[in-house]
Amino acid sequence: MIMRALVFTEPGRAEVQRVPVPVAAEGQVVVDVERAGVCGTDVELFTGEMSYLSSGRSSYPLRPGHEWAGVVTAAGPGVDPSWLGRRVTGDTMIACGSCRRCRSGRHHVCAAMREIGIADGLPGALAEKVAFPARFLHALPDGLDATAGALVEPGGNAERAVTAAGLAPGERLLILGTGTIGLLAAMIARSRGIEVHLLGQQLGFARSLGFEQAWTLPELPELEWDAVVDASNAPQLPGLAVRLVEPGRRVVYIGLAGTPSTVDTRELVLKDVTAVGILGASAGLSSIAATYAEGLVRPEPLVAAVVGLDDVARVLAGHRPGNAGDGPKILVDPSLRAG
Known part of the structure; x- marks a missing residue:
């Protein structure tokens, strides 16, 4: 056949x-x-x-x-x-x-x-x-x-990224990138009571999903970012994530650039920042499927x-x-x- x-x-x-x-x-x-x-x-x-x-x-x-x-x-x-x-x-x-x-x-x-x-x-x-x-x-x-x-597969990746950020309800998360993973991460974080901000270029669709706090880089407000998730493919943003995050907090990398990215490890050390890499959805598949089924994220x-x-x-x-x-x-x- x-x-x-x-x-x-x-x-x-x-x-x-x-x-x-x-x-x-x-x-x-x-x-x-x-x-x-x-x-x-x-x-x-x-x-x-x-x-x-x-x-x-x-x-x-x-x-x-x-x-x-x-x-x-x-x-x-x-x-x-x-x-x-x-x-x-x-x-x-x-x-x-x-x-x-x-x-x-x-x-x-x-x-x-x-x-x-x-x-x-x-x-x-x-x-x-x-x-x-x-x-x-x-x-x-x-x-x-x-x-x-x-x-479910992209959602599992996003779920792992949000969990790795280690935030409590009411804390502030900045997500770099408004593609599928970035937007799913934003939806998951919002469902957990986290204050979500997005950084990107084409922001109309993100705002139509209720993410009014979506910014281009020149517009980005000077706030204390309790965690940053890089869900972009831009080689300059991994370094920016470290510069933006609050000392003692976490940066989560799930996006991959087509060329090597530079992160100044002196900033990681002197700010006592934890950097976490996320590969794959494996550990998040069951939980995100349940989250979808419960209607917490659509x-x-x-x-x-x-x-x-x-x-x-x-x-x-x-x-x-x-x-x-x-x-x-x-x-x-x-x-x-x-x-």
């Missing part, structure tokens, strides 16, 4: 190919993909700028897609059959499960870790179906639809458009669909056909 899947064949080239339908091997399920997200990592893999391509961790041809939700339609040997028919998402970080890091709860930095849709060896979910290890599945709460489900307004697989190459090349709203996120419904 054959299905359609997006394939990156070389830098700047993506095409929808007809590939064999996956079969659930031992310990795996097959998921019919309902929604998958397009994110900055996919763009870097498409353009060839992703560092994994130069290090050999990723190579072409590559099948992308690591933000997704769908329904389990097949279960391989050794998999609990109760997964069948359930709407799920999954951890991007697929680890060995037996090394020291995995045993200590750090599977997302396992030396043998593979990343679905990013690193070689695990085809991603920008396809009609995806095979996935049951050990890394997350069942979505009843009532959570596929749109919210596909935003991620759906971030979705600008839902397109089919045939439209993804244009999206990756920087073209927004003609019917797109103002949100930063494009989702893909693999069942949609061109025309």
Whole structure:
């Protein structure tokens, strides 16, 4: 049997190919993909700028897609059959499960870790179906639809970033960047009673979500920032985050620039600042799914458009669909056909 899947064949080239339908091997399920997200990592893999391509961790041809939700339609040997028919998402970080890091709860930095849709060896979910290890599945709460489900992975990243900031209700958080992760972090922080400010350039959409305290850099008020989360891709902002944060508090880095960033460690030391890096959503997946299900954070307004697989190459090349709203996120419904 054959299905359609997006394939990156070389830098700047993506095409929808007809590939064999996956079969659930031992310990795996097959998921019919309902929604998958397009994110900055996919763009870097498409353009060839992703560092994994130069290090050999990723190579072409590559099948992308690591933000997704769908329904389990097949279960391989050794998999609990109760997964069948359930709407799920999954951890991007697929680890060995037996090394020291995995045993200590750090599977997302396992030396043998593979990343679905990013690193070689695990085809991603920008396809009609995806095979996935049951050990890394997350069942979505009843009532959570596929749109919210596909935003669990970015939401898990944002949830980890907000938690790492270590703030109490009423304290003040500055978030650098108004993309999907930055806005989700702002929504999560607001749901926890934290005073949220945003720094960015295109601020109209952020303000439409109720974040009136959104600033460009020249407008940024001189306030005491109890924590700063850098969710941008600008190489100059990691250093700015350290300069802005209150002494003795935290800076959280979740954004990645395409070129190296400079942080003056003298400022870290002399201000007694804690800097935290966030890699992946693993530890935040279950909690953000519950937060969505409880209605504490509604991620759906971030979705600008839902397109089919045939439209993804244009999206990756920087073209927004003609019917797109103002949100930063494009989702893909693999069942949609061109025309």
